[in-house]
Amino acid sequence: MTAFDELISFQRETEALAQIAGRLGWDQETVMPRGAAEQRGEEMAAIEGVLHARRTDPRIGDWLAKAKAADAAGMRSLELIRRAYGRNAAVPAKLAAEIARVTSVAQGIWAEARARNDVAHFLPTLEKVVALMREKGQALAAAGFGAGDPYDALLDDYEPEATAAMIAAMFDRMRPRLVALREAILGAANPPKPLSGHFAEARQLGLARDLATAFGYDWERGRLDLAVHPFSSGSGNDARITTRVVEGDPFNCFYSTIHEVGHATYELGIDPAHFFTPLGQGVSMGVHESQSRIYENQLGRSRAFTGWLHGQMHAIFGDLSVATAEEFYRTVNRVQSGFIRTEADEVHYNLHIMMRFDLERALFGGPLEVADLEDAWNTRFAKDFGIAVDKPANGMLQDVHWSVGLFGYFPTYALGNVYAGCLHKALRADLPDLDAHLARGDARPATDWLREKVQRFGGLYPPGEVIERAAGFAPGEGPLLDYLEAKFRAIYGL
Template sequence: MSAFQDLMAFQRETEALAQIAGRLGWDQETVMPSGAAHQRGEEMAAIEGVLHARRTDPRVGEWLSRAEAPDAAGTRALALIARTYGRNAAVPGSLASETARVTSVAQGIWAEARARNDVAHFLPTLERVVALVHEKGQALAAAGYGGGDPYDALLDDYEPEATAAGIAAIFDRMRPRLVALRERILGADGHPTPLAGHFAEARQLGLARDLATAFGYDWNRGRLDLAVHPFSSGSGNDVRITTRVVEAEPFNCVYSTIHEVGHAAYEQAIDQTYLMTPLGAGVSMGVHESQSRIYENQLGRSRAFTRWLHGQMHAIFGDFGVSSAEDFYRTVNRVQSGFIRTEADEVHYNLHIMMRFDLERALFSGGLAVADLEDAWNTRFASDFGIAVDKPAHGMLQDVHWSVGLFGYFPTYALGNVYAGCLHRALRADLPGLDESLAQGDALPATEWLREKVQRYGGLHTPAEVIARSTGAAPTEGPLLDYLEAKFGAIYGL
């Protein structure tokens, strides 16, 4: 066998082991008994040790030095393997294993603290997680990643080629228009009323399955489960989604499901020839988030799709207090300052991300101690959203990300919104009759467009290339802001 073939055979086994690790994570979030938490931590540490050893195996470096790619896909695969090899070689194996062990256990401690609204219960664990991740960032920076900046080196894990400075510049351009739009909306007359009533869990889950089907989710290669924090897991031919049910708030389940289907649809659509290779997964979290956000918002919250959804909810739940499809559309898109990021309307959502981004940077620059994080969160939240945090589960304990060490991940959510804005403009130009399908509960034309333009390529192109190839222009925040101003200007008569 050639060096390229040897390397790709070795990589296939590494990818298979990574999928097993991911399945352990899915199990932990969905069905694992709570008493197994510490044992699972040891299991995760063990498999991470094996993965780190394979990703830093000297034979990988040797194969890379001799491998000749047969085509463009092979060239890109080699580049991605080399990137992973270099980054993993910069991080000691003991640090990788210890981080996996601690973050696995930390997930359960975070969930307990969130349920008890007890920040003190979580802080010692969070301090340990931050210290470990900071050590990783420093090791990567010392090896030249992230331009020598630890936070940029961490960010590069989730959005290759992005920098904190570049993201901050985008956020600085977005914030004034978002804040101005919010103030105009909150000052308008005739705000829609929220839903009120009881929406049984079993019926919500039935609707969730119908929604996943409407957006093209392949049930032969997936399943739906419940989780505290909804997520999508896996790639290729085993891609699972989760949702959350609150019986007084059905939109939580509806839009969590559509969001996760966006992630899953991306993974299911990747060219099967890339399966179990570095190209066989989404290229970045920003591009991944562009799929979940365009499904959830530009499609799932559109006037046309909510017309169909209104009818479905009437059929499933009976009279729930919103008689017309137009009123339902306005209720779905109701704008208000709220505590929870995952439940935030489109106008407020990016402001949640900007706050977390600034807090993360402060933690890693030394300007903020973990012990002071709750006060910093609450102060910033009151300033940005005009309301005081009433309990930790609505504040710094609401998200799972920091407990599992995902620092540098949050800004990709807002980048995903920016990418989604660009994609939506191009999609609408190419599919002028899309609303007719959406009004029938059929989102497949949009899904097929996204499959062809974005999803099937997996990791073949860089994030910036994905958007440029799909839309004909480099990514920019303009289309997203224009869409938000037009949509909510019409809803609120601005």
């Protein structure tokens, strides 16, 4: 075997072990008994120790020095392995294992605190998580990642081409148009009616499965379960999704499901030749979010698709409080200031992300401490959304991300929206008859287009290049903002 062959063989085993670690995480959030949390923390720390040892094995450096790739995929694999090797080597093994242990336990403590609306129950654990992630960010920055900035070094884990300054500049360009659109909408006469009624869990989950099928989800390689915070997990031939059910709000379940199908379909759509290699997963969280957000919003909330969904809901639940398909379309796209990011309409969603991004930057590079985070959150939320947070589960305890150490992750949601805007513009140009399919509950032509243009490549190209190749132009926020203004001005008669 050549040095390249030996390196890729070693990498395949490491990737397989990482998939096992991911499966432990899925189990923890879906079916693991609550009493097993401490034990699971030790298990996660142990497997992270094994993974860290493999990812920092000195032989990788030797192989990289000698390896020669035969094609573009091989060259890209070497590039990604070299980058990952440098990042992993910069983080001490003891720190990596401690992060795995603490965040595994923290996840359960967060869930308890959220259920009890008790921030004090969570703060000591969150302080440990933040301290560990600050230490990790500093270690990576000292090794030259993130141009020496700890927060940028963490952001680099999720969006390799991005910096906090770049994200902040994009948000500065987006915010005025989003705020102006929101103010015009909230001042409009005759807003859409909300959906009311009782929607039984079993029936919601049955329709959620139909929605996943409509978008081409492969049930032979996936499954649907319930979780406190919806997520997808896995890649290759095992990509699972979760959702949650609120019996008075079926849209929570339905659009969470569609969103997670976007993530899972991306992983399932990657060229099998890339499985268990550095190319065998989504290239960045921004590109990943572009898939989930275009499925959820531009496709799932379109007039054509909601017309079909209205018919399905009527057949399953009986008469609805919103009688016509057109009224239902307006209801699905109803704009209102709300507490929960995952339930936010398309106009408000990025404002949620901007707030979290600013709080994260203040935690890592500014004066904000964990003890003051709830007050900072509530003050900023009232300023940005015009309503006071009524309980912690609707405030700083609503998201799982900080409990598991995902600092730098939130801005990729907004970047994913921007990428989705670019992809949607190109997709509509290429598929002029798409609405006819969506009106029949068939989103597979869009999934096929995305698989061909984005998903199959996995990590073969850098994030910006993936989007530019698919869309035919360099990514920017313009298409997203144009889409939002056109859609919601029409819905609200502005």
